[in-house]
Amino acid sequence: MSATDLPDGDRLQRQTDEGAQEMRPTERELVVTGMPWPERERDGDTMIINMGPQHPSTHGVLRLMMELDGETVMRVKPVVGYLHTGMEKTGEELTYVQGGTNVTRMDYASPLGNELVYSMAVERLLDLELPPRATWIRMFMVELNRMASHLLFQATNGMDLGAISMMLYGWREREVTLRLLETITGLRMNHNYIRPGGVAADLPDGWEEETLECCDLVERGVREYDELLTENPIWLQRMMGVGTITTEQALALGASGPILRSTGFPWDLRRAQPYLHYDEVDFDVVYTENGDCFDRYRIRLYEILESIKIVKQCVEKMPLGDYRIQDRKVTPPPRARIDESMEALIHHFKLFTEGFKVPAGETYVAIESPRGEIGCYLVSDGTGKPVRLHIRGPSFYNLQTAGPMAEGSLVADAVAIISSVDPIMGEVDR
Amino acid sequence: MSDDTAREEDHKAGPQAAPAIDDDIAAAVVEQFPGTIFHESHAQPVVYVARESWLDVARFLRDEQQFTQCLDVTAVDHLVDAARAVPDGVGPERFEVVANFLSHPRNRRIRAICEVPATDPRVASLCELFPGVNYAEREVYDLFGIAFDGHPDLSRILMPDDWEGFPLRKDDAPARVPVTFKEDPSP
Numbered sequence: 001m002s003a004t005d006l007p008d009g010d011r012l013q014r015q016t017d018e019g020a021q022e023m024r025p026t027e028r029e030l031v032v033t034g035m036p037w038p039e040r041e042r043d044g045d046t047m048i049i050n051m052g053p054q055h056p057s058t059h060g061v062l063r064l065m066m067e068l069d070g071e072t073v074m075r076v077k078p079v080v081g082y083l084h085t086g087m088e089k090t091g092e093e094l095t096y097v098q099g100g101t102n103v104t105r106m107d108y109a110s111p112l113g114n115e116l117v118y119s120m121a122v123e124r125l126l127d128l129e130l131p132p133r134a135t136w137i138r139m140f141m142v143e144l145n146r147m148a149s150h151l152l153f154q155a156t157n158g159m160d161l162g163a164i165s166m167m168l169y170g171w172r173e174r175e176v177t178l179r180l181l182e183t184i185t186g187l188r189m190n191h192n193y194i195r196p197g198g199v200a201a202d203l204p205d206g207w208e209e210e211t212l213e214c215c216d217l218v219e220r221g222v223r224e225y226d227e228l229l230t231e232n233p234i235w236l237q238r239m240m241g242v243g244t245i246t247t248e249q250a251l252a253l254g255a256s257g258p259i260l261r262s263t264g265f266p267w268d269l270r271r272a273q274p275y276l277h278y279d280e281v282d283f284d285v286v287y288t289e290n291g292d293c294f295d296r297y298r299i300r301l302y303e304i305l306e307s308i309k310i311v312k313q314c315v316e317k318m319p320l321g322d323y324r325i326q327d328r329k330v331t332p333p334p335r336a337r338i339d340e341s342m343e344a345l346i347h348h349f350k351l352f353t354e355g356f357k358v359p360a361g362e363t364y365v366a367i368e369s370p371r372g373e374i375g376c377y378l379v380s381d382g383t384g385k386p387v388r389l390h391i392r393g394p395s396f397y398n399l400q401t402a403g404p405m406a407e408g409s410l411v412a413d414a415v416a417i418i419s420s421v422d423p424i425m426g427e428v429d430r
Numbered sequence: 431m432s433d434d435t436a437r438e439e440d441h442k443a444g445p446q447a448a449p450a451i452d453d454d455i456a457a458a459v460v461e462q463f464p465g466t467i468f469h470e471s472h473a474q475p476v477v478y479v480a481r482e483s484w485l486d487v488a489r490f491l492r493d494e495q496q497f498t499q500c501l502d503v504t505a506v507d508h509l510v511d512a513a514r515a516v517p518d519g520v521g522p523e524r525f526e527v528v529a530n531f532l533s534h535p536r537n538r539r540i541r542a543i544c545e546v547p548a549t550d551p552r553v554a555s556l557c558e559l560f561p562g563v564n565y566a567e568r569e570v571y572d573l574f575g576i577a578f579d580g581h582p583d584l585s586r587i588l589m590p591d592d593w594e595g596f597p598l599r600k601d602d603a604p605a606r607v608p609v610t611f612k613e614d615p616s617p
Contacts, residue, residue, distance in 0.1 A: 080587060080588065081586075081587060081588040081589065081590070084588040084589065086597060088573075088598060089597055089598055124472050125472065127472075251498050251499050251534070251562075252560065252561050252562060253561055253562040254499060254500065254501065254560065254561075254562025254563065254566075255562070256499075256501075265534075267534055272534075272537055273537065360511075360514065360515060361471060361472060362471055362476075362506075362528075363471060363472045363474065364474065364502075364530050364539075364541060366501070366539075373501060373532075375501065375502055375530065377502065377504055377528060377530070379506050381510075381511035381514060387506060387507075387508070387510070387511055388504075388506040388507070390502075390504045392501060392502040392504075392530075396565055396566075396569075397501075397562055397565065397566070399565070400561075400562060400564060400565055429588055430588075
């Protein structure tokens with residue numbers, strides 16, 4: 001690596017600011033054809049070794065079967081399923097009210113994204129229109145969660161590459177964010193805060209100050225990481241040009257999120273197919289051109305800043321009003337009403353024993369989670385429990401890119417590649 | 431479903447026997463592949479595709495309609511709600527294989543659904559067109575026991591390799607494997 005390979009400050013700046021507003025740079029032909037990788041020639045003895053499932057850099061319980069020729073990786077086959085707990089089956093046994101507690105545990109680094117996509121699917125089948133405060137709170141929470149999730153990535157990515165101090169720094173800032181989430185939802189993780197019909201509770205007093213304080217701390221942290229890592233020669237040598245992937249390959253493999261955006265393809269559902277109020281806030285879609293590990297690191301780093309931008313706008317623009325729909329068939333009555341109103345008691349009882357019925361139908365709702373497109377395919381037969389609750393986990397699809405990216409690289413690079421895919425095994429295995 | 435509801439739906443279906451398709455992509459699919467039924471599901475275009483043309487429809491979407499990604503392949507087991515309402519012209523079967531397509535250049539989505547009978551649960555694999563559905567089809571095979579013809583590596587993905595049965599089928603009892611806890615007295 002020579003000095004010319006180092007990214008100049010201008011290019012970093014340009015890639016995060018300009019052009020990001022342009023959403024469809026697809027003058028290029030984009031008909032994706034089959035598997036674009038040639039068969040690699042094998043010579044001599046190869047060895048198959050397992051990395052994982054108990055390997056610190058596999059983010060949970062991922063097993064990689066690697067065929068090695070010396071130190072070179074010939075093939076990688078991820079073996080998943082170690083965390084499979086049948087959550088989609090469980091989802092069929094739970095009422096729509098209970099469903100949120102189940103889906104929130106899938107992508108445990110961004111639980112609110114799961115809750116949001118599930119709630120939006122249920123609401124679409126119910127044909128509900130939410131009060132604006134509810135949707136603004138949702139957007140606010142999901143962006144806070146995106147910050148926490150990307151901070152987690154920064155921490156684990158640093159740890160995987162031997163920058164152990166990064167783990168502590170990342171955890172430190174993530175804890176700040178989680179503490180704010182705890183103040184609002186009552187839990188650090190697995191919040192079950194976003195529910196069909198709105199959110200579980202209104203924002204607590206003083207949330208604005210706490211949020212701005214949290215944003216300042218995280219922003220300071222991100223600047224610190226930027227200073228520590230982005231132009232650090234060791235970091236660059238471990239990351240730049242490692243695990244490259246092209247737009248066509250990423251699309252063919254079903255990748256989305258930062259992996260797709262790192263290939264110079266600025267696709268972000270928040271901009272392309274806006275939901276909630278993403279068309280009313282100002283933010284940039286961060287994308288880069290090289291499609292390597294370093295770009296994926298950088299995208300996630302700068303996306304934290306974009307999320308901070310959105311969160312601050314949420315604080316400014318948060319409307320007054322109801323935080324959930326006032327439909328007693330979907331949302332419970334206020335606690336105080338239960339003591340004085342028979343109907344409220346009945347509604348409360350019915351809601352929490354048998355839930356509500358959802359009209360028969362099927363729908364697919366997709367949002368941009370920190371890892372890419374998370375989708376919920378929900379089928380109802382008109383009863384109180386779904387016939388099918390399927391979550392399209394972005395990690396599940398993104399993990400498929402790990403093999404092609406790691407082929408031909410060194411074993412040490414494979415660790416960097418897996419780390420840059422940022423798979424959350426809870427979501428892969430469900 | 432009671433008799434009343436069924437009659438009411440017959441009645442509803444009467445006047446709108448040939449609904450105009452206001453989605454140009456779906457209209458093109460229906461024109462290209464006779465036997466394909468268009469249905470609008472909560473403002474999303476859905477096409478019910480015959481099993482024989484499953485692969486061809488996907489190829490048509492990819493090559494002619496710029497659908498760059500097949501985001502998701504999944505399945506539904508309709509064993510318990512066999513009497514469900516389906517669009518006119520669709521012969522309901524026990525399984526439905528569902529594929530969601532996304533076109534980045536056109537910023538459009540479409541969903542294709544294929545009815546798969548329980549007696550012969552198999553459908554063509556989309557892997558050669560969209561390699562990214564590899565895991566998804568393995569998952570459907572693993573959990574529903576629907577085979578995908580032409581899949582490069584059709585094996586279990588989430589369940590152990592020696593697992594018997596297909597967990598997401600409605601007739602697969604979740605508590606079939608007993609779990610004993612240490613403190614529990616043995617039965």
